[in-house]
Amino acid sequence: MVESQPHPIQGPSPRPTRGGFVGRQREMDALKAALDETLAGRGRLVMLVGEPGIGKTRTAQELASRAEAQGALVLWGRCVDEGGAPPYWPWVQSLRSCIQAREPDQLQQEMGPGAADIAEILPEVRLKLPDLQSPPALDPEQARFRLFDSITTFLRNTTQTQPIMLVLDDLHWADRASLMLLQFLGREIGESRLLIVGTYRDVELSHQHPLSEMLAQLTREPVFQRELLGGLSQEDTGRFIEAATGSRPPQELIDTIHGHTEGNPFFMTEVVRLLSEQNRLTTEGTQEFSSISLPEGVREVIAQRLNRLSEQCHQTLVTASIIGREFEFQLLSQLNREVSEEQLLEVLDEALAARLIEELVGITEGYQFSHAMIQETLAGELSAARRVRLHARIGDAMEELYAGSLESHASELAHHFAEAEPVLGPDKVVRYSLLAGEQALAAYAWEGAQSHFQRGLEAKATEPMDADTAALLFGLGRAKVATLATYQVQDVKDVLQILTRALDFYVEAGDARGAVAIAQSPFLARIYSSSPEAAQLLARAFVLVPADSHEAGSLLTRYVATLGMQEADYSRAMEAYSQGLAIARRAQDTTLEMATTAQAAQVDRFHLHPRRGLEKSLRAIELASLVDDPIAE
Numbered sequence: 053m054v055e056s057q058p059h060p061i062q063g064p065s066p067r068p069t070r071g072g073f074v075g076r077q078r079e080m081d082a083l084k085a086a087l088d089e090t091l092a093g094r095g096r097l098v099m100l101v102g103e104p105g106i107g108k109t110r111t112a113q114e115l116a117s118r119a120e121a122q123g124a125l126v127l128w129g130r131c132v133d134e135g136g137a138p139p140y141w142p143w144v145q146s147l148r149s150c151i152q153a154r155e156p157d158q159l160q161q162e163m164g165p166g167a168a169d170i171a172e173i174l175p176e177v178r179l180k181l182p183d184l185q186s187p188p189a190l191d192p193e194q195a196r197f198r199l200f201d202s203i204t205t206f207l208r209n210t211t212q213t214q215p216i217m218l219v220l221d222d223l224h225w226a227d228r229a230s231l232m233l234l235q236f237l238g239r240e241i242g243e244s245r246l247l248i249v250g251t252y253r254d255v256e257l258s259h260q261h262p263l264s265e266m267l268a269q270l271t272r273e274p275v276f277q278r279e280l281l282g283g284l285s286q287e288d289t290g291r292f293i294e295a296a297t298g299s300r301p302p303q304e305l306i307d308t309i310h311g312h313t314e315g316n317p318f319f320m321t322e323v324v325r326l327l328s329e330q331n332r333l334t335t336e337g338t339q340e341f342s343s344i345s346l347p348e349g350v351r352e353v354i355a356q357r358l359n360r361l362s363e364q365c366h367q368t369l370v371t372a373s374i375i376g377r378e379f380e381f382q383l384l385s386q387l388n389r390e391v392s393e394e395q396l397l398e399v400l401d402e403a404l405a406a407r408l409i410e411e412l413v414g415i416t417e418g419y420q421f422s423h424a425m426i427q428e429t430l431a432g433e434l435s436a437a438r439r440v441r442l443h444a445r446i447g448d449a450m451e452e453l454y455a456g457s458l459e460s461h462a463s464e465l466a467h468h469f470a471e472a473e474p475v476l477g478p479d480k481v482v483r484y485s486l487l488a489g490e491q492a493l494a495a496y497a498w499e500g501a502q503s504h505f506q507r508g509l510e511a512k513a514t515e516p517m518d519a520d521t522a523a524l525l526f527g528l529g530r531a532k533v534a535t536l537a538t539y540q541v542q543d544v545k546d547v548l549q550i551l552t553r554a555l556d557f558y559v560e561a562g563d564a565r566g567a568v569a570i571a572q573s574p575f576l577a578r579i580y581s582s583s584p585e586a587a588q589l590l591a592r593a594f595v596l597v598p599a600d601s602h603e604a605g606s607l608l609t610r611y612v613a614t615l616g617m618q619e620a621d622y623s624r625a626m627e628a629y630s631q632g633l634a635i636a637r638r639a640q641d642t643t644l645e646m647a648t649t650a651q652a653a654q655v656d657r658f659h660l661h662p663r664r665g666l667e668k669s670l671r672a673i674e675l676a677s678l679v680d681d682p683i684a685e
Contacts, residue, residue: 097241101253408426466481486504
């Protein structure tokens with residue numbers, strides 16, 4: 053079953069012609085050529101660019117219909133502007149439908165050893181392959197590389213049996229991690245049957261926008277092409293109106309509509325629909341075309357259409373607009389308890405008939421606004437005070453509705469409670485920002501994790517330091533360390549200041565577990581040998597644990613390299629090595645023994661003791677065959 057998104061611009065729309073849809077002949081020819089190249093085994097990455105409503109998604113839908121007709125699997129992923137989407141959301145949407153359509157044996161074959169990595173962002177993989185082991189702990193750069201490579205391999209393998217067209221809609225709202233995955237994939241699809249089509253609004257981009265940075269890199273790739281969609285001409289406007297109404301309108305009406313819409317298809321659709329509802333596109337109505345007064349902007353057109361709804365339908369859609377571009381019946385019902393389910397269904401049927409919303413494919417009782425500007429117009433009707441309180445109601449309703457699965461809605465909850473902070477205070481913002489941040493770390497979405505932890509810290513800015521603040525600082529520090537390029541330590545001081553604040557709290561509170569968690573974090577392993585301040589974190593955590601404890605052994609593993617390479621104290625480094633080795637052997641912890649030995653081998657080489665280093669390296673290699681620790685190995 054091929055999944056595709058419905059046309060986002062419902063209602064009067066141009067009928068297909070032999071050359072594609074009205075006014076898109078040149079663009080469709082270029083897109084068809086890209087599709088033909090892909091079907092021949094030469095993958096392409098195409099960007100459809102233009103202002104809101106210009107027809108980017110509609111053009112992608114037309115190409116998707118052609119791709120399906122030629123046997124391709126079409127996958128859709130949509131980026132959202134609500135700030136509550138989890139990391140890699142457009143990829144999760146698109147890959148989820150692909151995964152659900154596959155039998156376990158086929159899925160295992162196509163994913164190969166990368167299945168465990170993909171399962172970190174797509175839990176559905178574990179439902180199909182329940183025997184998967186967790187992926188090994190890796191350096192942050194290695195972990196994200198493995199995830200990206202695993203997804204790329206999966207898609208390339210899948211295209212060996214069926215070509216794929218993957219549409220990523222509204223990339224101007226994509227999170228940075230999603231864009232990085234797209235950039236990675238774009239460099240690897242040249243010899244595959246994978247066509248990626250992205251859409252974005254060029255008016256949304258600045259030079260600092262993450263998408264601008266990604267596009268600057270991708271334009272160098274031979275698979276890349278960009279198609280700029282402009283407004284329709286006056287001639288095409290006439291054909292557009294004729295396709296929508298079934299009759300050729302007078303030229304002066306065409307000129308009037310084109311002058312107000314500048315050929316923007318979505319704007320024209322809304323204007324034509326509005327005039328049709330007012331009976332001003334009939335033969336009699338068009339006789340008065342010279343006196344037609346058209347709205348000045350698309351939001352004014354949408355507002356006039358909204359005014360024709362029943363009051364209950366209008367208010368329900370306003371509430372839905374604050375939930376987001378997509379919303380579910382259950383949540384909307386929870387927010388409208390005074391209305392019966394039957395009455396709410398009637399309200400939604402009214403909105404569906406008006407083509408302001410549409411049902412989501414593959415999601416039971418799921419809906420979405422047919423265009424982002426409809427949602428934006430509705431949300432814009434609320435005052436700031438009402439919007440804040442509605443976010444609070446939505447957050448409370450989500451907590452009640454999803455009480456058994458709050459973790460899977462952490463990003464959305466953090467978003468709504470952050471917007472509601474002026475009336476609810478910081479507690480729930482902090483709670484869900486922490487949860488969402490940890491989930492982003494687990495999914496290798498370091499940049500998104502930073503945003504979550506930073507939001508939580510901003511909510512706590514006027515409050516005294518406590519365990520939540522320390523946890524947020526620890527999370528922010530780990531996320532920042534993960535984005536540092538290897539051995540590029542210009543930002544290390546800032547990271548260490550963040551972590552030191554958290555450590556100060558744990559030391560003062562006598563919380564050995566919290567202090568050791570900071571010092572032991574695998575994220576910090578990459579800076580211990582290059583930062584003298586990092587050694588202080590180790591030393592301060594070390595005094596909180598018993599000298600012969602397992603925790604002390606774990607800390608000594610890192611302390612060996614810090615003493616020997618950062619402080620250039622070979623004697624103390626070897627003392628730490630001997631002590632850590634004794635703890636590891638007493639605990640019969642082969643992994644710890646290997647890690648400690650490997651660190652000591654580096655110190656030997658650093659101090660020009662190659663024979664000793666060789667002996668330790670050989671011992672570490674021997675131990676590596678007994679354990680699974682890729683970092684130390």
